[in-house]
Amino acid sequence: MSTTRRLAWQLLAWTSFALGVIGAFVPLLPSTCFLLVAVWAASKGSPRFARWIRSHPRFGPAVVAWEESGAIPRHAKWMALAMLSLSVVVLLITVSLWWLKLGLTVMLIGIAIWIVTRPEPASSS
Incomplete structure (x- = not known):
């Protein structure tokens, strides 16, 4: 290289x-x-x-x-879900185009589902 x-x-x-x-x-x-x-x-x-x-x-x-x-610690999942939720609220308030609002919300919900379905490390609490 x-x-x-x-x-x-x-x-x-x-x-x-x-x-x-x-x-x-x-x-x-x-x-x-x-x-x-x-x-x-x-x-x-x-x-x-x-x-x-x-x-x-x-x-x-x-x-x-x-x-x-592919494990994500529980505390990281909670933080990610909180930030994704905050992002949805902000975009619902600030974005005026309904189709963009809907598309972004669906995308962020999809990301949240993906995060929640990841396993947690064996030592995670």
């Missing part, structure tokens, strides 16, 4: 990781999805960084649970 390509993967990995860390502290910003992108990109540009993320005591368990079984 060329140096430029490897550096691009590393840049994507570090940017995604930084957003994931910020998301751990900012309520409306998700962290796990950014961490999954970080591990994916790091696997291509810096396998050592990917291993470090997977073994990190705070961020690693959610990433490993997703990679191993």
Whole structure:
């Protein structure tokens, strides 16, 4: 792999990781999805960084649970459902086109159903 390509993967990995860390502290910003992108990109540009993320005591368990079984912790499901519900309320109030309102609401409900049907990690409470 060329140096430029490897550096691009590393840049994507570090940017995604930084957003994931910020998301751990900012309520409306998700962290796990950014961490999954970080591990994916790091696997291509810096396998050592990917291993470090997977073994990190705070961020690693959610990433490993997703990679191993597509599992989402219960607290993450609740947070996602709350944010999706808030999004539906905001779009119902702010969007004036009925067909767009309906389409976006159906899409967000579909995402919510998908999230709820994912398994939970074995150690999740």
